[in-house]
Amino acid sequence: MLPQEKLEELYDSLTLEEKVGQLLQLNHIYFGVDGLLTGEALKWQFREEDVVHAGSVLNIFGRERLETLQREHLKNNKTPMIFMADVTSGYDIAYPFSLAQACSFDTKLVKALAGAAADAATADGINVTFSPMVDISRDARWGRCQESYGEDVFLSCQMTKAVVEGYQGERSDALSSLSACVKHFAAYGGAEGGRDYNNVELSRRALLETYLPPYKAAVEAGCDMVMTSFNTIGGVPATIDKQLVNDVLRGQWGFDGCVISDYAGILQCTCHRAVDNEKELAQLSVEAGVDIDMMDYIYTKYIPKLLAEGTLKEETFKNRVMNVLRLKNKKGLLEDPYRYLKGKAVDSEATYALAVKMVEESCVLLKNDEMLLPVRKEKRIALIGPYAVKEQAGTMWNMLSKKGQLFRKTPSEAFGELFEQPVMCEAGCAMLEYDNFLAEADRDTDPCYREPEKYQERAIEAARQAETVIMMLGEHGMQSGESASRAEITIPELQMKLLREIYEVNQNIVTVVFCGRPLDLREVSKRSKSVLIAWMPGDAGSEGIANLIAGRAVPTGKLSMSMPYCVGQCPVYYAMYPTGHGHAAPSKRFSSRYVDAPNAPLYPFGFGLSYTTFAYSDISADAEKLTQGGCIHFSATVTNTGDRDAEEVVQLYISDLSATGVSRPFRELKGFQRVLIRQSEAVEVVFEIKEEDLRFYNAQCQYESEAGEYIAYIGGDSRTENGVKFQL
Numbered sequence: 001m002l003p004q005e006k007l008e009e010l011y012d013s014l015t016l017e018e019k020v021g022q023l024l025q026l027n028h029i030y031f032g033v034d035g036l037l038t039g040e041a042l043k044w045q046f047r048e049e050d051v052v053h054a055g056s057v058l059n060i061f062g063r064e065r066l067e068t069l070q071r072e073h074l075k076n077n078k079t080p081m082i083f084m085a086d087v088t089s090g091y092d093i094a095y096p097f098s099l100a101q102a103c104s105f106d107t108k109l110v111k112a113l114a115g116a117a118a119d120a121a122t123a124d125g126i127n128v129t130f131s132p133m134v135d136i137s138r139d140a141r142w143g144r145c146q147e148s149y150g151e152d153v154f155l156s157c158q159m160t161k162a163v164v165e166g167y168q169g170e171r172s173d174a175l176s177s178l179s180a181c182v183k184h185f186a187a188y189g190g191a192e193g194g195r196d197y198n199n200v201e202l203s204r205r206a207l208l209e210t211y212l213p214p215y216k217a218a219v220e221a222g223c224d225m226v227m228t229s230f231n232t233i234g235g236v237p238a239t240i241d242k243q244l245v246n247d248v249l250r251g252q253w254g255f256d257g258c259v260i261s262d263y264a265g266i267l268q269c270t271c272h273r274a275v276d277n278e279k280e281l282a283q284l285s286v287e288a289g290v291d292i293d294m295m296d297y298i299y300t301k302y303i304p305k306l307l308a309e310g311t312l313k314e315e316t317f318k319n320r321v322m323n324v325l326r327l328k329n330k331k332g333l334l335e336d337p338y339r340y341l342k343g344k345a346v347d348s349e350a351t352y353a354l355a356v357k358m359v360e361e362s363c364v365l366l367k368n369d370e371m372l373l374p375v376r377k378e379k380r381i382a383l384i385g386p387y388a389v390k391e392q393a394g395t396m397w398n399m400l401s402k403k404g405q406l407f408r409k410t411p412s413e414a415f416g417e418l419f420e421q422p423v424m425c426e427a428g429c430a431m432l433e434y435d436n437f438l439a440e441a442d443r444d445t446d447p448c449y450r451e452p453e454k455y456q457e458r459a460i461e462a463a464r465q466a467e468t469v470i471m472m473l474g475e476h477g478m479q480s481g482e483s484a485s486r487a488e489i490t491i492p493e494l495q496m497k498l499l500r501e502i503y504e505v506n507q508n509i510v511t512v513v514f515c516g517r518p519l520d521l522r523e524v525s526k527r528s529k530s531v532l533i534a535w536m537p538g539d540a541g542s543e544g545i546a547n548l549i550a551g552r553a554v555p556t557g558k559l560s561m562s563m564p565y566c567v568g569q570c571p572v573y574y575a576m577y578p579t580g581h582g583h584a585a586p587s588k589r590f591s592s593r594y595v596d597a598p599n600a601p602l603y604p605f606g607f608g609l610s611y612t613t614f615a616y617s618d619i620s621a622d623a624e625k626l627t628q629g630g631c632i633h634f635s636a637t638v639t640n641t642g643d644r645d646a647e648e649v650v651q652l653y654i655s656d657l658s659a660t661g662v663s664r665p666f667r668e669l670k671g672f673q674r675v676l677i678r679q680s681e682a683v684e685v686v687f688e689i690k691e692e693d694l695r696f697y698n699a700q701c702q703y704e705s706e707a708g709e710y711i712a713y714i715g716g717d718s719r720t721e722n723g724v725k726f727q728l
């Protein structure tokens with residue numbers, strides 16, 4: 001790394017174009033494979049020189065291509081480019097997405113997977129990933145909740161820390177260290193109506209207490225970058241919100257890294273109608289503290305003018321440029337621009353094994369009547385549904401790198417290896433109705449569109465012959481993800497029709513649900529004896545799912561986001577506030593209720609079954625009162641009452657029974673532990689809580705704890721009633 005004075009010298013030696021170039025990030029459309037300019041630039045009001053000096057690129061993949069790009073760049077620049085990409089859930093191997101990973105409650109595995117992704121991405125020349133996305137998600141309509149760690153603040157913070165540490169490792173300049181860019185700052189997950197990019201309307205308390213902590217956890221874990229969000233918060237675009245970026249992020253939290261806008265996010269402030277003109281926008285964004293302008297011309301076009309006029313202070317501009325130079329320096333790029341471009345071996349097999357483990361830990365068993373699962377290996381099974389014949393179930397980001405996008409084993413191969421009789425495999429129907437616009441790409445290739453009756457008949461026949469039917473149903477890959485919000489959160493109707501037909505001939509149904517968000521699963525649950533949520537499991541999907549179904553692995557996953565009863569409940573989450581009219585049964589007049597649906601989700605946060613059962617007893621505290629500066633221990637005996645060794649995710653929730661002048665959520669997760677408990681054995685699980693764990697934003701919006709009465713609950717999900725009272 002260069003010392004500070006060398007950095008200063010470097011800054012002074014750069015031309016204005018080179019300095020402004022540090023603040024511009026472009027994607028592949030501007031560069032041919034030979035690293036040279038394409039004509040695209042001019043359409044976007046860039047001058048050729050702007051593109052020549054662009055200091056970073058995003059989502060260009062392939063080490064050789066990046067090396068060419070770097071060589072071309074260095075012909076005209078004194079500083080190298082830095083390469084960034086969306087490596088969000090694996091690189092050479094696609095993992096389950098973040099929401100699924102959070103269901104594992106396994107921070108060690110999450111960290112190991114991030115480390116493995118970093119290893120593979122850096123071997124390909126990538127320096128920074130636009131990950132983790134830590135936007136708290138409480139609305140299942142939002143298509144990007146899959147990229148988050150779900151509805152809970154504590155769980156999201158723990159996952160965030162694990163991922164940042166996993167990507168970056170001990171030192172940012174290590175060859176396998178991938179700098180993390182936490183996003184989307186701030187509160188992008190709070191979009192009104194669950195519609196992507198929409199305005200976020202939040203109280204100050206909700207922002208401080210619920211939405212900001214995961215970003216702060218990333219900063220505390222040392223993440224190198226932060227990305228601002230597309231959304232407005234109460235009408236103010238986050239990208240030009242000086243209070244948010246400059247005062248909170250940089251000021252209060254002491255973040256000294258690099259801030260980037262989201263894709264054309266600065267320019268979009270004009271669409272928000274939040275500025276008078278583009279020049280003013282450039283000024284606002286630079287002053288708010290955004291260093292890099294991703295994919296638009298606002299900085300390159302207007303910063304030189306603002307500097308010439310003296311409207312933009314040289315010092316403010318220099319701060320922006322220095323943040324980028326410092327990042328390049330941190331990565332060791334200023335000394336050797338090619339240090340990540342020399343290639344290195346990557347152990348994809350070891351990563352695949354971790355990915356299988358993550359599939360096993362992230363699937364959530366919601367129902368298992370008559371212990372239909374696990375299915376014994378001598379049983380005759382039929383896999384039915386569009387996902388029974390699909391070759392992939394990943395996210396748009398996995399597809400981007402053109403790697404890690406296919407199941408290593410097809411469902412028929414994975415199940416075939418574990419079952420003694422031949423496994424029947426039938427799609428039964430297409431993924432989506434023919435006229436759904438998202439089906440366009442599949443219309444010519446999916447044979448179910450040409451001969452629907454034939455494929456349905458084949459599926460029904462397979463179900464007749466099978467002892468157990470494994471229905472593999474779910475959302476189309478394009479029904480979730482960025483810009484894929486849904487107003488109906490159900491499995492497509494043609495798949496539900498198939499389920500009904502199959503139900504008529506064989507009711508021994510296990511439904512494996514592939515989805516990018518929590519869904520309304522009322523009917524699925526009614527027509528299936530067992531329901532297993534598989535999310536979009538990535539490359540190891542078939543293998544991990546087959547292991548669970550066959551009982552080679554025991555489900556341990558717990559929901560990181562509540563499964564709503566119906567879409568009308570959204571947003572629904574466990575840490576809601578009590579109301580003055582109670583949360584009583586729908587039949588009670590004047591209570592806070594729906595007259596046509598329960599208040600509770602179908603399956604709550606933290607819920608997930610195992611192939612064994614666990615009993616919780618002897619919940620106790622080692623003191624009646626928690627003192628300032630002291631700590632208190634809560635313990636419970638957890639007994640494995642079934643006939644298998646298994647891990648349980650033991651959860652601690654705390655409920656503040658009364659505060660001064662401000663209501664508190666029903667309860668909040670404050671701890672969790674994955675514990676292995678052998679069959680018929682009992683273990684004592686102990687949690688330590690300190691005074692600072694009970695702090696919240698009080699009526700004056702100060703972050704403090706309050707004396708009073710609390711209850712600590714320990715159990716296997718957020719509905720547990722096993723509690724003990726204590727005082728602070």
Ligand code: BGC
Nearest residue numbers: 058059086130183262263482
């Ligand atoms: C997304 C970001 C992503 C960026 C770059 C945007 O549309 O909101 O999450 O990192 O594109 O691909």
